[in-house]
Amino acid sequence: MKCHICEFRCNIENSKIGSCGMYQNINGQITERFKNSYLFVNPISIETQPMLHFFVNHKFLQIGSVGCNFKCEGCVSNIFVKYIDIYKNAFKKLSAQEIVQKALEENCKGISFGINEPTMHYFSLLELAKIAKENKLLFGISTNLYYTKESLFQLIKYLDFVNVGLKGYTKETYRKFCKAPDSKPVYRNIVYLFKNNVYFEVSIVYSKGVENELINVAKFLSKLSKQIPLQIMRFIPFDKASGELEPSIKESENLVEELKKHLDYVYLFNSPGTKYLDTNSDNFDIKRSFYGPMGAHIISIKGKPNCIIGDISKKDYEEDGFFGGYRITRALEMVIGILNALNVTDKKTIASVITEILKDKTFLNFFHETQDDINSNLENYFDIVELLAKLSNANPKKLIDFYKEILDDIKLKRKKIDKKLKSYYVMGTPIFALNTHRFENKLASFVGLEVLKLEKEGKPGINISKETLISYNPDIVFISGFISCKTEDFIDYCQNHNININATKYKKVYKLPFGWDFGSVEWIFGLMYIANVAYPHIYNFNIESKYFLFNNKKYTPLNKSFYTGIG
Structure with missing residues (x-):
């Protein structure tokens, strides 16, 4: 029997499961394997979805689960896509009415489905969308839009907003990057959304070498309307994807300028400190900052809106910790990294821990x-x-002893520091300062460095003025190994913006290797790296030999044990 929910149109035999792993044929009827089953039910700001021109700054209830019909290398959600069955016991079983009730209790403007692909939960979401509308709640999704005509026809009457996640423009790109047969159904469905007056924004990942694809996307959208917002997601090497595909922030900003020749509103994500998250028009201005992977956060709003759907909320909403948006994917990747370091690789055990x-x-x-x-x-x-270790029945002694030996060595040697250097830890551009108490700054502080004390903090930091940076005048700069920028781009930015600081003057700007700071089980190597370059006359760690002891292999940018898979 054929499944007609997405354009893969799997032929599923009785009692068998489709290629996505989320639908099965039971006595001639296509059914969801995990109906009304969710991993996440958390309030978010709509910019976390992300939607930038729709009911700005409002709170929505975000729901998400597992599964996807695409197989994209380096996807931020792969941890919830590739290992469906390990989450079975972690699901929250919630009826459509229960989710709607929670949204109402939280005073949310609406409900949004994100994190994984909504085509995987078609019948659950169709029912939820109907009840949401009955309760005057807005309803929307983030999707690859690979729906069939008939399934989208049923859903579209209940959709208020959509974030369309494109993978490219051509059939060849879709086949190569996400193993989908063709791109045509997606672009057919975009036109269908447009003709049916469903508000949508478009997001697309930018990795090196696909510039022409993105330009063709912009040209296609401009034929519908030059005012369709286009979100450029700078590629970050999640999962086991190659870091060589990651473009620099500078390269990404240059591409945004090119795309603006075709569309009025083009935004750049995953690029802390960029000005290309802002909305600028004659009488209206929104300033935004980086807010974790694929997310944005409102800094200020001025003027009268002329390009926004719905009203603007005057009340900010900030999610707690790892909750909301894609930060949860980072948290679980960190957990799996620690389990790997504890030699826990059995799928059943990892599933139990995650549950x-x-x-x-x-x-x-x-x-x-x-x-x-x-x-x-x-x-x-x-x-x-x-x-x-307790949850997985593992022995933590070897790992903790490895950490402790190095920490004790640093504690002893840092007593020799007679004058602390001022350090500055950034993510992305020079003006995005990481939170004072964030893990990266704890690394810097531990080796005996002074860190910048921020009056306000964000997730994972905030934009600061160039005057603040000049006034602080750091002696040494560290660039995060995650969502990073090149050292030469940091220095060029400072030169072009007249930011004269000791760190650039004396060429003391260092980029941490990937996975060696926040959250990663390999943070201990970042600590040794920071110690060595900050006070070379005091510390002299042989990091390569320590790394081999830890991993039984040489360090290369491709040995990303932090992102090691499950089983």
């Missing part, structure tokens, strides 16, 4: 606080290791 974690928000709150809280320190990381 325990997702059942109770307490763990993820604890996990976040031990790394990004004013009262935590590096030794608190051992508490996470010990808890995960």
Whole structure:
């Protein structure tokens, strides 16, 4: 029997499962394997979805689960796509009415489905969308839009907004990057949304070498309307994707300028500190900042809107810790990295641990606080290791002893520091400062460096003025190994914006290797790296030999044990 929900149109035999793993044929009827089953039900700001021109700054209830019909290398959600069955016992079973009731209790403007692909939950969402509309709640989805005509026809009457996640423009690109037969159904469905007056924004990943694809996307959209917002998601090498595909922020900003020749509103994500997250028009201005992978956050709004759908909320909403948007994917990747370091690779055991974690928000709150809280320190990381070891029946001693030996060595040697250097830890461009108490700055502080004290904080930091940076005048700069920028781009930015600081003057700008700072089980190597370059007359760690002891392999940018898969 054929499944007519997405354009793969799987032929599913009785009692068998489709290629996506989410639908099965039961006595001649296509049914969801996990109906009304969700992993996440959390309030978010709509910019976290992300939607930038739709009911700006309003709170929505975001729901998400597992599964996808595409197989995209380096997808931020792969941890919820590739390992469907390990989450079975972690699902929250919630009826459509229960979700609507929660949205109403949270005073949400509407409900949005994100994190994984909504075509995987077609019947659940169709029912939910109907009840949401009956209760005067807005309803929308983030989707690859690979619906069949007939399935989208049923759903479209209940959709208020859509974030369309494109993978490219041509058939060849879709076949190569997401193993989909053709791109035509997606572009057919975009036209269908447009003709049916469903508000949508378009997002697309930008990796090196696909510039012409993005230009063709912009040209296609401009024929419908030059005012369709286009969100450029700078490629970040999640999962096991190659870091060589990651374009620099500077390259991405140049592409945005090219795309603006075709569309009025083009935005750049995954690029902390960029000005290309802002909306600028004659009488209206919105300033936004980076807010975690694929997310944005409102800084200020001025003037009268002329390009926004719906009213603008005057009340900000900020999600807690790892909750909301794609930050949860980072949290679970960190957990799996620690389990790998504890030599826990059995799928059944990992599934059991993840089930325990997702059942109770307490763990993820604890996990976040031990790394990004004013009262935590590096030794608190051992508490996470010990808890995960307990849940997986592993022995944490070898891993903790490895950490402790290096920490004790640093404690002893840092007594020799007679004058602390001022350090500055950034993510992306020079003006995006990481939170004072974030894990990266704890690394810098531990080796004996002074860190910039911010009056306000964000997720994972905030934009600061160039005057603030000049006034602080750091002696040494560290660029995060995650969502990063090149050292030469950092220096060029400072030169072009007249930011004269000691760190650039004396060429003390260092980019951390991928996976060697926040959250990664390999943060200990970032700590040694920072120590060596900050105070070379005091510290002299042989990082390569330590790395081999830890991983039994040489370090290369491709040995990303932090993102090691499950089983």
